[in-house]
Amino acid sequence: MENTLGDFLRSRRARILPEEVGLPSHGRRRVQGLRREEVAQLAGVSVDYYVRLEQGRGGSASDAVLDAVARVLRLDEVEAAHLRSLARPPKAPAGTVAGRGRARQQVRPGTRLLLDLMTEVPAFVLGRRMEVLAWNALGEAVNGFSTRTGGGADGPPNQARHAFLDPAAREYYRQWDAVAAETVSYLRRDAGLHPDDPVLSALVGELSVRSEEFGRLWADHLVREKTHGVKLVRHPLVGDLDFGYETLGVNGSPDQLLVVYTAPAGSPTAQKLALLASWTAPGGTSQVAGASGASEGADASGAAEAS
Structure with missing residues (x-):
């Protein structure tokens, strides 16, 4: 099953070098960019919680947590809004039926x-x-x-x-x-x-x-x-x-x-x-x-x- 939220977070942390956020980059790193533990530390959340978030099991993450992760990953306004949409998917309006997305736009x-x-x-x-x-x-x-x-x-x-x-x-x-x-x-x-x-x-x-x-x-x-x-x-x-x-x-x-x-x-x-x-x-x-x-x-x- 696709984990779009996790894929998005991994792609964003891969863009950031440790030294860009004040972390040492000594030794050989197994991943490009920041590790999950480093994102959690900088965002002020537990490693376990961030791992669950990246796995799509973070539940209803709060605005404070998502804002902190967006700050650490240097997301712009559009990317931050996208993160919130992925972490808290919009609910379909009441009465929506399966396949309604196929209706032609007017x-x-x-x-x-x-x-x-x-x-x-x-x-x-x-x-x-x-x-x-x-x-x-x-x-x-x-x-x-x-x-x-x-x-x-x-x-x-x-x-x-x-x-x-x-x-x-x-x-x-x-x-x-x-x-x-x-x-x-x-x-x-x-x-x-x-x-x-x-x-x-x-x-x-x-x-x-x-x-x-x-x-x-x-x-x-x-x-x-x-x-x-x-x-x-x-x-x-x-x-x-x-x-x-x-x-x-x-x-x-x-x-x-x-x-x-x-x-x-x-x-x-x-x-x-x-x-x-x-x-x-x-x-x-x-x-x-x-x-x-x-x-x-x-x-x-x-x-x-x-x-």
Whole structure:
């Protein structure tokens, strides 16, 4: 049985040299980084308790203990939150039934309308498991979401499947290594927040089997939020595009993020975006993954099928 908490703690203490925390490093050490006994000593807990925690038998660890361990292991804010999720797994809401995680995520009509109104920037809604739930016209022009089948025959495009299983992704992302690491660290965080999601487990299993790079990165237990950064792509029609991106939470839809690509006015990328926009059909609406039929106002915005 997988012990994700123990694997995460071992990976984090392996990063820290004894001398970095004021401990002697004399003699040959059997483990890389800190020993369990050293972490326990520095965190002010008994060795037995820390060993049980690393074995996944720590019970309901207190905030004080988890904060002390996070301090010793030099976890950042996101990693510390991940530690708390693993040590005290979130409880499923009352009335939750098995398999509910398979239900398709829905994008509110108001969010789709917002995408339609964003005519000068590529934008899309990212949901659980890195599923792309909806996108605007420029988002489609830049990313080609409607041509991706990463989510299965009737599911939404999946950014993780695209990055690791589509050979074209390595050409499209000019910094593929950075995108790969970001993708895996985001999925790791998602897995910590939703430990009983069978769809996510199946996705991780598939990627681990089909991609050696994914398996290696997954074993590193990196955890990051998708907040902002740089995305460098090579578009098949207009060439290199240098984007910044900003990620905004969608209020009322806690598992959804609005991702917007930006470029300074007058920059080569902004000029190429204007060219792509001129090729986009006038009056185009946002597309919703898996939807079909004609657009009928805001509630049906984005009805073009995403295959």
